[in-house]
Amino acid sequence: MAEGQPRLFEAVPNFSEGRDPAKVERIAGRVRAVPGVRVLGLTSDADHNRSVLTLAGEEEPLLEAATALARACAEEIDLSTQTGEHPRVGSLDVLPFVPLEGATLEDAARLARRAGERIGGLGFGVYLYESAATAPHRRNLAEIRRGGYEGLAARAGEEGWRPDYGPAELNPALGAVVVGARPFLVAYNAFLDTADVGVARDIAARLRERDGGMLGVKAIGLPVAGKAQVSMNLVDLSKTSLPTAVERVRELAAERGARVESTELIGLMPLEALLQTARHHLALPALEPGDVLEYRMRLPDRPSGTTSGE
Amino acid sequence: MAEGQPRLFEAVPNFSEGRDPAKVERIAGRVRAVPGVRVLGLTSDADHNRSVLTLAGEEEPLLEAATALARACAEEIDLSTQTGEHPRVGSLDVLPFVPLEGATLEDAARLARRAGERIGGLGFGVYLYESAATAPHRRNLAEIRRGGYEGLAARAGEEGWRPDYGPAELNPALGAVVVGARPFLVAYNAFLDTADVGVARDIAARLRERDGGMLGVKAIGLPVAGKAQVSMNLVDLSKTSLPTAVERVRELAAERGARVESTELIGLMPLEALLQTARHHLALPALEPGDVLEYRMRLPDRPSGTTSGE
Numbered sequence: 001m002a003e004g005q006p007r008l009f010e011a012v013p014n015f016s017e018g019r020d021p022a023k024v025e026r027i028a029g030r031v032r033a034v035p036g037v038r039v040l041g042l043t044s045d046a047d048h049n050r051s052v053l054t055l056a057g058e059e060e061p062l063l064e065a066a067t068a069l070a071r072a073c074a075e076e077i078d079l080s081t082q083t084g085e086h087p088r089v090g091s092l093d094v095l096p097f098v099p100l101e102g103a104t105l106e107d108a109a110r111l112a113r114r115a116g117e118r119i120g121g122l123g124f125g126v127y128l129y130e131s132a133a134t135a136p137h138r139r140n141l142a143e144i145r146r147g148g149y150e151g152l153a154a155r156a157g158e159e160g161w162r163p164d165y166g167p168a169e170l171n172p173a174l175g176a177v178v179v180g181a182r183p184f185l186v187a188y189n190a191f192l193d194t195a196d197v198g199v200a201r202d203i204a205a206r207l208r209e210r211d212g213g214m215l216g217v218k219a220i221g222l223p224v225a226g227k228a229q230v231s232m233n234l235v236d237l238s239k240t241s242l243p244t245a246v247e248r249v250r251e252l253a254a255e256r257g258a259r260v261e262s263t264e265l266i267g268l269m270p271l272e273a274l275l276q277t278a279r280h281h282l283a284l285p286a287l288e289p290g291d292v293l294e295y296r297m298r299l300p301d302r303p304s305g306t307t308s309g310e
Numbered sequence: 311m312a313e314g315q316p317r318l319f320e321a322v323p324n325f326s327e328g329r330d331p332a333k334v335e336r337i338a339g340r341v342r343a344v345p346g347v348r349v350l351g352l353t354s355d356a357d358h359n360r361s362v363l364t365l366a367g368e369e370e371p372l373l374e375a376a377t378a379l380a381r382a383c384a385e386e387i388d389l390s391t392q393t394g395e396h397p398r399v400g401s402l403d404v405l406p407f408v409p410l411e412g413a414t415l416e417d418a419a420r421l422a423r424r425a426g427e428r429i430g431g432l433g434f435g436v437y438l439y440e441s442a443a444t445a446p447h448r449r450n451l452a453e454i455r456r457g458g459y460e461g462l463a464a465r466a467g468e469e470g471w472r473p474d475y476g477p478a479e480l481n482p483a484l485g486a487v488v489v490g491a492r493p494f495l496v497a498y499n500a501f502l503d504t505a506d507v508g509v510a511r512d513i514a515a516r517l518r519e520r521d522g523g524m525l526g527v528k529a530i531g532l533p534v535a536g537k538a539q540v541s542m543n544l545v546d547l548s549k550t551s552l553p554t555a556v557e558r559v560r561e562l563a564a565e566r567g568a569r570v571e572s573t574e575l576i577g578l579m580p581l582e583a584l585l586q587t588a589r590h591h592l593a594l595p596a597l598e599p600g601d602v603l604e605y606r607m608r609l610p611d612r613p614s615g616t617t618s619g620e
């Protein structure tokens with residue numbers, strides 16, 4: 001990385017309040033108040049009783065934001081009385097850091113450890129996961145979250161399940177925070193031209209890595225608005241690209257007599273996903289970020305390049 | 311447009327020196343010295359004896375850059391002794407302005423008129439073209455350039471062909487500059503799996519608007535490195551998008567027993583061309599610039615949005 005180029009990260013904190021808009025706004029407001037942090041999104045789900053913030057910024061501002069957020073969650077949320085459909089282990093529940101421009105997954109893991117140490121200092125149990133995990137059996141969020149807060153609290157004193165930071169005896173009002181680093185995740189859905197959710201579930205089972213499908217793909221089949229939907233997380237675009245995943249859904253749908261009617265992006269996609277799509281569908285292998293006008297305008301001047309004359 | 315949002319433009323000046331690198335660098339250096347102007351590209355062609363600069367910036371810096379460039383061309387190039395394969399009418403020859411973020415084609419036409427007035431004041435004849443043209447028969451660059459400098463000089467005193475700015479009796483050392491405004495142009499080539507350039511020429515003839523093909527498409531067939539190439543300019547992506555044009559080339563190639571092996575971008579494409587490609591090939595009609603992470607990070611904070619949780 002060039003000296004002086006900023007390292008940008010995304011942070012996607014999930015916290016266990018999604019029903020009281022005033023509380024959510026007070027919590028989010030503490031993050032907005034941190035200079036140098038961009039709030040790219042905030043969504044709340046009342047059934048899940050859970051909210052998700054999408055933040056972007058450099059390391060120090062994000063560290064401040066993470067600490068401010070943990071303090072706000074400690075003040076506003078009592079996990080011991082909180083209920084919701086979504087599994088959770090803490091009032092501030094999950095805190096992944098994602099490398100963006102100029103940053104590596106290593107950089108994000110270091111940021112996660114620094115944030116974890118600070119949040120542990122506030123009285124939360126902290127478990128590092130994915131690229132920041134300190135043991136293989138603690139990499140997977142689902143493994144850490146198994147049994148929810150109650151399950152984790154029961155094994156937090158055991159060898160192999162002590163928190164990376166904070167007290168081994170979890171505080172029931174705060175709980176634990178799962179802090180980690182992972183590559184950018186693209187949440188992407190394909191709507192089929194059938195109401196038969198069995199078709200979507202069948203396609204999802206063939207797609208997902210866990211069941212021997214495509215690397216870096218998580219998928220489930222769901223009924224959505226009367227249609228069968230294949231809901232995907234693409235967790236490593238360098239292993240399986242967006243256009244490759246969609247093409248495979250189309251193939252698997254065709255084998256089952258169905259068709260992809262439309263697709264849907266949830267949240268954001270990186271420019272790389274668009275470049276992959278153009279490379280794949282336009283047979284344009286050489287396409288790079290610097291070929292995109294809006295991106296190029298933010299890069300340092302390049303003295304020579306190809307230009308079309310008139 | 312929101313108050314205070316900068317209006318960005320591209321300028322793509324073509325000047326009649328492409329053989330003497332020292333001269334080209336002196337001319338380009340005068341543009342680089344203007345604060346607020348980004349030099350995105352510079353290419354020179356010795357056969358054409360012509361160079362093309364790609365600049366980006368706001369109105370006032372680009373106006374300064376255009377004037378500095380005209381002065382430098384007047385000092386460094388003597389059109390009366392210049393020769394090259396490419397048709398030309400001036401030492402600074404063509405100067406299109408292109409609206410980028412925050413700017414409209416109208417804004418670019420106003421900038422072209424302001425630049426034209428200044429350049430006319432330096433002793434060049436100035437002809438406004440495309441969206442800045444002052445008469446329908448002067449919209450088309452090829453019409454203004456017909457007969458090269460000599461042809462234009464011969465009719466510059468006639469009714470309907472007087473310059474918009476500068477002397478009607480053209481100065482043979484300076485010549486005329488064709489200054490205008492146009493939408494962003496994507497220069498795009500498709501390589502066929504045949505050496506038969508007749509196939510490429512035939513496809514190009516079916517593609518181009520002038521011969522009843524697709525709106526906003528210019529195309530020619532060429533032999534390039536032993537392959538037949540369809541070379542396109544997409545001059546209005548809102549009329550014909552990049553993926554639509556490529557798909558049509560594939561269809562026309564298939565009808566002639568040929569195939570598109572690969573494609574090639576010359577210069578830059580706007581983000582919109584990538585979005586069109588994803589909308590088209592992923593059946594994702596709702597995709598917008600704000601859905602792209604790197605772009606969204608430069609937009610003002612949006613307090614709520616869709617985010618995927620974990």
